[in-house]
Amino acid sequence: MRKLLRFFVFFAVIAAAVAWFLSRTEPLNADAVAGLTGDPARGENVFWAGGCSSCHAAPNSKGEEKLVLAGGYRINSPFGTFISPNISPSANGIGGWSNLDLANALIRGLSPVGSHYYPSFPYANYTKMSLQDVVDLKAFLDTLPSSETQSQPHELPFPVTIRRSVGLWKRLFLTDDWIVSVEGEQMERGRYLVEALGHCGECHTPRNIFGALDDTRWLEGAENPSGEGRIPGLAPGQLNWGADDIAYYLETGFTPDYDSAGGEMAAVIANTSQLSQEDRAAIAAYIKAIP
Amino acid sequence: MTFKNFLIAGIAGATMIASSSVLHADEAAxxxxxxxxxxxxxxxxxxxxxxxMAKGAVEYDAESAQAAATNLHTLASMNQMAMWIPGSGRDALGDETDALPAIWEADSKVMDHAKELVDATAAMESAxxxxxxxxxxAMQPVGKACGGCHELYRQKD
Known part of the structure; x- marks a missing residue:
């Protein structure tokens, strides 16, 4: 009996050690962004393509207010309610951050003090970003107005509160492999805009029980995490619009029937309307190419 | 007629009147x-x-574009008060409408959105x-005005 107990204790210690090891943080190399210089004009394009203000501007912001990244947007999910933080260039935001800090946040899902962010911050997509885009984005974010708003803590139940467990989630689901294989410059650009910056899959792809996107049902539509309605699929047989229709929708919000986007998609159009015609056409081409 | 019967007839009558006025309100909504x-x-x-025309699917024709734009601005400028009476939202009519009750709440911004559409269609009329x-x-501001209101006040699919 004593022997059995000793075995269990031994086993539990080993399991805990393995879990601790597997859930560790893995930041980028300290020189990952060395030598890169940010261009704020290019960064603005990354900003709109990444949809940063949809979550980080105060809720219901319009026009110029969308550039004040005070946070406070609530994401209701089966795991609890996540509240977006202040990412304006102030002491309560990301004022003191380096390029490397932002790269670790976007590409590794890590805070400057080395703790895991929850994947409600869509770094599972941003992990595919180019480091040049990260540095350009940082240069643009530094030009935006400061807000002194305090970031609110997430409202999460136990055991979701154990941040270290996110490390295990990352080990299972954080990958920079592309989901759809494409060829040609326009298609690759479209894929980068959809799979990395635009994080379209976060709403348009169903999730598994761990809340990770199910890549085998990529962009096939999903329950709305807010519980209201269903988010439409974009896969063949689900969306029969032409590429021109998709690009025009992303520009103006008008469907081919001249209905207009509503709900969260209206906020997405506010971002995509700021992109170049070429980028919208690239997104449309990619959408038409998904299997 | 005893008092009791009088009372019953009275209640029945009042109920009928009340229910017909409910019916009437529903119909107006x-x-x-x-x-x-x-x-x-x-x-x-x-x-x-x-x-x-903007997409290039239809050939541009100044006269018909102008006519459509004038129509659009005229429609947006109409006095729509009678179409948006209280009690005609989704809370009252269910699936018959996608209009959310927030339209009629005290902090509603719906008139600001209506104004945005009037301005955007005026610009379209000139353009x-x-x-x-x-x-x-001129299309994008019109789309933005439509989407701005739908984002907050229309039921999601």
């Missing part, structure tokens, strides 16, 4: 919702021509007959 939906279709019909590039540029 339903008609208002129908009128709104017809208005949205008229917006879409005129936008269809302008958008078709549409001048050339295809002008028309194209």
């Amino acid at each position: 339903e008609k208002a919702a129908e009128a709104r939906q017809s208005l949205m279709e008229l917006y879409a019909f005129n936008l269809g021509l302008l958008g078709g 549409a007959g001048s050339g295809i590039e002008e028309l194209r540029g």
Whole structure:
């Protein structure tokens, strides 16, 4: 009996050690962004393509207010309610951050003090970003107005509160492999805009029980995490619009029937309307190419 | 007639009157919702021509573009108060309308959105007959006005 107990204790210690090891943080190399210089004009394009203000501007912001990244947007999910933080260039935001800090946040899902962010911050997509885009984005974010708003803590139940467990989630689901294989410059650009910056899959792809996107049902539509309605699929047989229709929708919000986007998609159009015609056409081409 | 019977007849009568006035209110609300939906279709019909030209699917023609843009601005400028009566939202009519109750709440911004659409369609009216590039540029603000209101006040699919 004593022997059995000793075995269990031994086993539990080993399991805990393995879990601790597997859930560790893995930041980028300290020189990952060395030598890169940010261009704020290019960064603005990354900003709109990444949809940063949809979550980080105060809720219901319009026009110029969308550039004040005070946070406070609530994401209701089966795991609890996540509240977006202040990412304006102030002491309560990301004022003191380096390029490397932002790269670790976007590409590794890590805070400057080395703790895991929850994947409600869509770094599972941003992990595919180019480091040049990260540095350009940082240069643009530094030009935006400061807000002194305090970031609110997430409202999460136990055991979701154990941040270290996110490390295990990352080990299972954080990958920079592309989901759809494409060829040609326009298609690759479209894929980068959809799979990395635009994080379209976060709403348009169903999730598994761990809340990770199910890549085998990529962009096939999903329950709305807010519980209201269903988010439409974009896969063949689900969306029969032409590429021109998709690009025009992303520009103006008008469907081919001249209905207009509503709900969260209206906020997405506010971002995509700021992109170049070429980028919208690239997104449309990619959408038409998904299997 | 005993007093008791008188009372019963009175209650029955009052109930009938009350229920018929409820019916009446429902009918007015339903008609208002129908009128709104017809208005949205008229917006879409005129936008269809302008958008078709903007996309290049329809050849640009200054005269018909101008006509559609004038229609659009006229529609947006109509006094729509009777189409948006209280009690004609989704809370009262269910699936017959996508209009959310927030439209009628005290902090509603719906009139600001209506004003944005009036302004955007006025700009379209000045632009549409001048050339295809002008028309194209005027579409996005119109779409933004539509989407801005739908984002907050229309039921999600």
